[in-house]
Amino acid sequence: MSAFAGKAAENLKKIRASKPVVHNITNFVVMNITANVLLACGASPVMAHADTEVEEMVDLANALVLNLGTLTDTWVNTMIKAGRRASNLGKPIVLDPVGAGATALRTNAARAILFQTWVNVVRGNASEILSLSGQDGATKGVDATRTVADAADEAGRLARELGTTLALTGATDLVTDGHRTLVIEGGHALMPLVTGTGCSATALVGAFLSVDQDPLTAAATALAYFGAAGEIAGTRTTGPGTFAIHLLDALHSLNPEELEARCRITSG
Amino acid sequence: MSAFAGKAAENLKKIRASKPVVHNITNFVVMNITANVLLACGASPVMAHADTEVEEMVDLANALVLNLGTLTDTWVNTMIKAGRRASNLGKPIVLDPVGAGATALRTNAARAILFQTWVNVVRGNASEILSLSGQDGATKGVDATRTVADAADEAGRLARELGTTLALTGATDLVTDGHRTLVIEGGHALMPLVTGTGCSATALVGAFLSVDQDPLTAAATALAYFGAAGEIAGTRTTGPGTFAIHLLDALHSLNPEELEARCRITSG
Amino acid sequence: MSAFAGKAAENLKKIRASKPVVHNITNFVVMNITANVLLACGASPVMAHADTEVEEMVDLANALVLNLGTLTDTWVNTMIKAGRRASNLGKPIVLDPVGAGATALRTNAARAILFQTWVNVVRGNASEILSLSGQDGATKGVDATRTVADAADEAGRLARELGTTLALTGATDLVTDGHRTLVIEGGHALMPLVTGTGCSATALVGAFLSVDQDPLTAAATALAYFGAAGEIAGTRTTGPGTFAIHLLDALHSLNPEELEARCRITSG
Numbered sequence: 001m002s003a004f005a006g007k008a009a010e011n012l013k014k015i016r017a018s019k020p021v022v023h024n025i026t027n028f029v030v031m032n033i034t035a036n037v038l039l040a041c042g043a044s045p046v047m048a049h050a051d052t053e054v055e056e057m058v059d060l061a062n063a064l065v066l067n068l069g070t071l072t073d074t075w076v077n078t079m080i081k082a083g084r085r086a087s088n089l090g091k092p093i094v095l096d097p098v099g100a101g102a103t104a105l106r107t108n109a110a111r112a113i114l115f116q117t118w119v120n121v122v123r124g125n126a127s128e129i130l131s132l133s134g135q136d137g138a139t140k141g142v143d144a145t146r147t148v149a150d151a152a153d154e155a156g157r158l159a160r161e162l163g164t165t166l167a168l169t170g171a172t173d174l175v176t177d178g179h180r181t182l183v184i185e186g187g188h189a190l191m192p193l194v195t196g197t198g199c200s201a202t203a204l205v206g207a208f209l210s211v212d213q214d215p216l217t218a219a220a221t222a223l224a225y226f227g228a229a230g231e232i233a234g235t236r237t238t239g240p241g242t243f244a245i246h247l248l249d250a251l252h253s254l255n256p257e258e259l260e261a262r263c264r265i266t267s268g
Numbered sequence: 269m270s271a272f273a274g275k276a277a278e279n280l281k282k283i284r285a286s287k288p289v290v291h292n293i294t295n296f297v298v299m300n301i302t303a304n305v306l307l308a309c310g311a312s313p314v315m316a317h318a319d320t321e322v323e324e325m326v327d328l329a330n331a332l333v334l335n336l337g338t339l340t341d342t343w344v345n346t347m348i349k350a351g352r353r354a355s356n357l358g359k360p361i362v363l364d365p366v367g368a369g370a371t372a373l374r375t376n377a378a379r380a381i382l383f384q385t386w387v388n389v390v391r392g393n394a395s396e397i398l399s400l401s402g403q404d405g406a407t408k409g410v411d412a413t414r415t416v417a418d419a420a421d422e423a424g425r426l427a428r429e430l431g432t433t434l435a436l437t438g439a440t441d442l443v444t445d446g447h448r449t450l451v452i453e454g455g456h457a458l459m460p461l462v463t464g465t466g467c468s469a470t471a472l473v474g475a476f477l478s479v480d481q482d483p484l485t486a487a488a489t490a491l492a493y494f495g496a497a498g499e500i501a502g503t504r505t506t507g508p509g510t511f512a513i514h515l516l517d518a519l520h521s522l523n524p525e526e527l528e529a530r531c532r533i534t535s536g
Numbered sequence: 537m538s539a540f541a542g543k544a545a546e547n548l549k550k551i552r553a554s555k556p557v558v559h560n561i562t563n564f565v566v567m568n569i570t571a572n573v574l575l576a577c578g579a580s581p582v583m584a585h586a587d588t589e590v591e592e593m594v595d596l597a598n599a600l601v602l603n604l605g606t607l608t609d610t611w612v613n614t615m616i617k618a619g620r621r622a623s624n625l626g627k628p629i630v631l632d633p634v635g636a637g638a639t640a641l642r643t644n645a646a647r648a649i650l651f652q653t654w655v656n657v658v659r660g661n662a663s664e665i666l667s668l669s670g671q672d673g674a675t676k677g678v679d680a681t682r683t684v685a686d687a688a689d690e691a692g693r694l695a696r697e698l699g700t701t702l703a704l705t706g707a708t709d710l711v712t713d714g715h716r717t718l719v720i721e722g723g724h725a726l727m728p729l730v731t732g733t734g735c736s737a738t739a740l741v742g743a744f745l746s747v748d749q750d751p752l753t754a755a756a757t758a759l760a761y762f763g764a765a766g767e768i769a770g771t772r773t774t775g776p777g778t779f780a781i782h783l784l785d786a787l788h789s790l791n792p793e794e795l796e797a798r799c800r801i802t803s804g
Contacts, residue, residue, distance in 0.1 A: 029567040029583050031297040031338075035463035040508055045463070046367070047297050050340040053373040060370060070567075072586040099582070102596060105589040193788065195571035195581070239785025240576055249507025252461065299565040299606075303731035308776050313731070314635070315565050318608040321641040328638060517775025520729065 004182070004265035008221035009256035011212050016042035016256075020210035023061035024203060025049045025079050027069020027098065030196030033244070034065075037200035040251035041225070043207040049075060054082040062210035064091060065203050066113060068106050069098040076109045083117030092209035092218075094121045096202035101131025114162055120215040121175075123167040123202040126151040133158045148174045152268065156181060165215035167223060169201060174268060175220045181268035182220040186227020188234035190243040197247075201226045220265050228262040229254055272450070272533035275480070276489035277524035282479035284310035284524075290474045291329035293317045293347050295337020295366065298464030301512070302333075305468035308519035309493070311475040317343060322350040330478035332359060333471050334381060336374050337366040344377045351385030360477035360486075362389045364470035369399025382430055388483040391435040391470040394419040401426045416442045420536065424449060433483035435491060437469060442536060443488045449536035450488040454495020456502035458511040465515075469494045488533050496530040497522055540718070540801035543748070544757035545792035550747035552578035552792075558742045559597035561585045561615050563605025563634065566732030569780070570601075573736035576787035577761070579743040585611060590618040598746035600627060601739050602649060604642050605634040612645045619653030628745035628754075630657045632738035637667025650698055656751040659703040659738040662687040669694045684710045688804065692717060701751040703759060705737060710804060711756045717804035718756040722763020724770035726779040733783075737762045756801050764798040765790055 021044045026034055031047055038045040048057045051074070058064055064086040066079045086093050097110035110132055113119065122129060126148050133154070148170040159166045160178035167175045173184040191197045201223060208222035209215065229250035236246045254262075289312045294302055299315055306313040316325040319342070326332055332354040334347045354361050365378035378400055381387065390397060394416050401422070416438040427434045428446030435443045441452040459465045469491060476490035477483065497518035504514045522530075557580045562570055567583055574581035584593040587610070594600055600622040602615045622629050633646035646668055649655065658665060662684050669690070684706040695702045696714030703711045709720040727733045737759060744758035745751065765786035772782045790798075 027583070028296050028564050029571050032300055032463060032568055035297050036461075036508065036512075039461045039463060046370075047295070047338050048367070048371070049338060050373055052341060053339070053371040056371040056373075070583050070585060071589070073588060099584070102582075103584070103589040103592040105586055105592075193572075193575045195568060195575060237785075239782075239788050240572065241781030241784025241788075244572075244784075245509030245513055245781055246507075248509025248512075249505075252507050252509075296564050300568055300731060303565050304729075304776065304780075307729045307731060314638075315563070315606050316635070316639070317606060318641055320609060321607070321639040324639040324641075513777030513781055514775075516777025516780075517773075520775050520777075 002265060004217065004220060005260045005263035007217050008224050008263045009260035011208050011221045012225060012259055013256045014211035015207050018211065019044050020062035020207055021046055021060055022063050022065060022203060022206045022210065023048065023057050024065040025054065025082055026065060026067035026199060029069055030199040033196040034200050034203045036248055037251060038203055038207060040248045041204060041207055049078055051078050051081065054078055055085045058082050058085040058091065061091065063206040064093045065206040066093060067096040067098060067199055067202060068100065068109055069199060071105060071109055076112065079113055080116050083113055087118035092120045093117055094123060094202055094206045094209060095119045096199055097122060097124050097128050097132060098199065100124065100128045107131055114164065119164050120209055121165045121167055121205050121219045123169065123205050123219065125170060125198065126168050129166050129168050130154055130158065132162065148172050152181065165219055167205060167219040169198060169223065173223045175216055177216050180216055182216060183266050183268040184220055184223045184227060185264040186224060186231055188230040190234060190240050191230050193240040194244045224263045224265050225259055228259055270533060272485065272488060273528045273531035275485050276492050276531045277528035279476050279480050279489045280493060280527055281524045283475050286479065287312050288330035288475055288478035289314055289328055290331050290333060290471060290478065291316065291325050292333040292471060293322065293350055294333060294335035294467060297337055298467040301464040302468050302471045304516055305519060306471055306475060308516045309472060309475055317346055319346050319349065322346055323353045326350050326353040326359065329359065331474040332361045333474040334361060335364040335366060335467055335470060336368065336377055337467060339373060339377055344380065347381055348384050351381055355386035360388045361385060362391060362470055362474045362477060363387045364467055365390060365392050365396045365400060366467065368392065368396045375399055382432065387432050388477055389433045389435055389473050389487045391437065391473050391487065393438060393466065394436050397434050397436050398422055398426065400430065416440050420449065433487055435473060435487040437466060437491065441491045443484055445484050448484055450484060451534050451536040452488055452491045452495060453532040454492060454499055456498040458502060458508050459498050461508040462512045492531045492533050493527055496527055538801060540753065540756060541796045541799035543753050544760050544799045545796035547744050547748050547757045548761060548795055549792045551743050554747065555580050556598035556743055556746035557582055557596055558599050558601060558739060558746065559584065559593050560601040560739060561590065561618055562601060562603035562735060565605055566735040569732040570736050570739045572784055573787060574739055574743060576784045577740060577743055585614055587614050587617065590614055591621045594618050594621040594627065597627065599742040600629045601742040602629060603632040603634060603735055603738060604636065604645055605735060607641060607645055612648065615649055616652050619649055623654035628656045629653055630659060630738055630742045630745060631655045632735055633658060633660050633664050633668060634735065636660065636664045643667055650700065655700050656745055657701045657703055657741050657755045659705065659741050659755065661706060661734065662704050665702050665704050666690055666694065668698065684708050688717065701755055703741060703755040705734060705759065709759045711752055713752050716752055718752060719802050719804040720756055720759045720763060721800040722760060722767055724766040726770060726776050727766050729776040730780045760799045760801050761795055764795055
């Protein structure tokens with residue numbers, strides 16, 4: 001049992017004890033599943049995007065999740081406003097650059113948020129993350145077209161360049177802060193067939209950041225928890241509809257001890 | 269069997285016979301489950317929030333549901349516009365002050381709607397409802413931090429002050445118009461772990477208001493129906509994902525006779 | 537086995553091989569289920585509605601889905617912008633005129649899109665579709681109040697008038713381009729009790745249009761696929777909650793050969 005497995009169990013225990021408020025400014029497609037995933041984990045989700053209230057909501061929150069999924073210019077401005085508040089208060093921020101690389105709006109929005117706020121973790125697929133380096137402009141919708149393994153070296157360089165922690169998810173997940181790299185095994189082949197699983201993983205990173213000050217272990221343990229629940233759900237169903245609801249059940253029923261036993265995080 | 273149980277059965281029968289159009293101006297997180305809950309009940313949900321069409325939609329509707337969940341200033345104005353039309357036409361309105369007390373935008377929006385339109389029922393958790401009195405400013409996100417029992421006296425005073433009926437939901441539900449108080453038992457511990465159950469209860473109150481002119485019994489019977497379905501769903505599952513879908517099945521399969529047998533409304 | 541059954545199998549096979557990007561500008565209620573239905577089919581859904589990115593997203597897409605469900609004026613303009621780009625590029629467009637006939641905004645929006653873009657298929661219930669002729673102004677919410685059979689002759693005339701293909705869905709589906717008419721059997725009585733099934737059928741028509749240049753067969757085979765999955769889901773459940781998730785499983789597990797065997801398309 002690695003030290004990371006113990007950390008995963010400890011983080012989950014803390015979330016269930018403290019019920020952190022996770023403030024999401026996220027996309028319309030995934031708001032419902034994101035809220036349900038956070039509730040199943042033990043956190044308290046809040047969704048709020050009004051320019052006139054996001055700062056107040058950040059004040060009440062323990063973590064901020066910014067997700068570019070169904071973006072408009074107005075939303076970008078509001079995300080930056082919320083993110084600056086969180087940065088000033090030292091509250092953790094996780095960014096999900098959905099579709100970065102696909103359109104200028106999304107790539108530019110991700111960069112603007114990274115430059116104007118203090119993002120602790122960026123969670124995306126390899127294509128989205130690597131598009132942030134300005135060296136890769138091709139994303140096919142929101143699907144991964146690059147494998148995580150293929151992207152490891154480039155991700156390390158980019159993490160140092162951006163001064164943040166990057167969490168690349170795929171068949172295998174990889175988290176790097178440019179100095180340390182962790183590899184997370186788990187999950188299930190049906191996960192990419194359920195819309196919002198990636199976005200929900202991002203929201204879980206937000207919950208874990210609220211109880212773990214090290215972005216590297218917070219992200220890795222959140223992904224290990226999500227992956228373990230995905231494995232359990234995968235034993236109960238063979239289709240994406242039933243899989244999605246058993247994933248929520250598994251996130252809810254998974255206790256810290258079981259998570260510790262199932263956790264597969266290794267140094268990369 | 270109380271008279272309220274008979275009323276619950278009668279109301280459900282009327283909804284299934286007349287398929288009332290319930291016009292929802294609600295939040296992005298819960299639109300899908302709200303529509304599905306109304307369909308499972310037998311009503312016809314419509315979601316429409318364009319400033320240029322809400323009045324026409326109110327004209328077609330049998331009840332109006334206003335929900336502050338993912339509010340912006342524009343939406344508040346549109347809700348008031350729709351609410352004024354409904355008030356002028358004598359159509360019932362139910363308000364869900366999601367997160368009232370948490371931010372100024374939400375508390376002010378709830379009050380503006382209450383003062384400028386004729387709201388028949390306000391449905392929320394104890395914290396949200398009591399924040400409307402201006403004597404309680406602390407809400408933790410959208411979770412209840414006050415118990416319903418604890419709030420009964422204060423709710424009665426507030427109902428008289430606001431001149432409306434208040435429906436406070438929690439482990440036990442309470443409905444009061446400031447003169448009469450009803451207590452509703454039912455539901456299941458998993459309900460708060462499914463996002464949108466509170467908002468869906470509000471929408472059901474809208475459907476029941478369209479067939480029952482007494483806001484007190486309309487709200488109480490709607491909550492009894494929802495609680496009975498929750499109990500049935502709770503016998504079929506132990507996780508929040510599967511619970512949510514069995515809740516829809518139970519709302520659909522529950523017939524008036526079974527509802528009468530299961531209904532637990534008592535004078536408080 | 538009709539030629540249409542073979543075409544249905546061929547289209548599904550092509551979608552699974554090419555994973556077409558289907559760009560949806562659709563309503564908030566159904567975004568989640570629409571994305572999940574497209575994923576279960578084998579397509580790559582993208583939801584994007586920002587005025588500043590829709591043209592870029594259309595450039596990346598293989599088909600465009602325009603859905604009027606929770607419309608505002610801004611969204612209408614963006615839909616027209618996206619639709620004009622798709623028209624110029626010769627990319628297929630499917631329009632879902634949700635609630636057309638119910639309010640002026642929706643009816644006018646549907647007509648504006650039809651006149652300013654090159655819509656290949658309009659998918660709706662009989663009331664919505666016939667409201668586009670300007671001869672029928674009464675829609676009860678988004679529910680069908682006219683039967684498809686009753687509407688067949690009128691639909692044929694309207695298809696010629698509008699110069700497009702019309703897909704009217706109900707207990708039986710009908711597709712006509714004004715010269716040829718196809719009737720599609722299938723589906724299940726629970727489908728109208730799940731919000732977003734109609735909208736999801738529209739999105740599937742988009743996916744099928746991306747691999748089949750004949751709008752008539754693209755629409756008919758998409759509806760046959762959806763109907764076959766509905767039949768399978770209907771054998772596994774009796775309630776709308778569980779039905780919805782088994783529908784996703786069935787869309788995912790249905791292979792081209794099974795679709796060919798189950799497909800019931802006949803010339804009308």
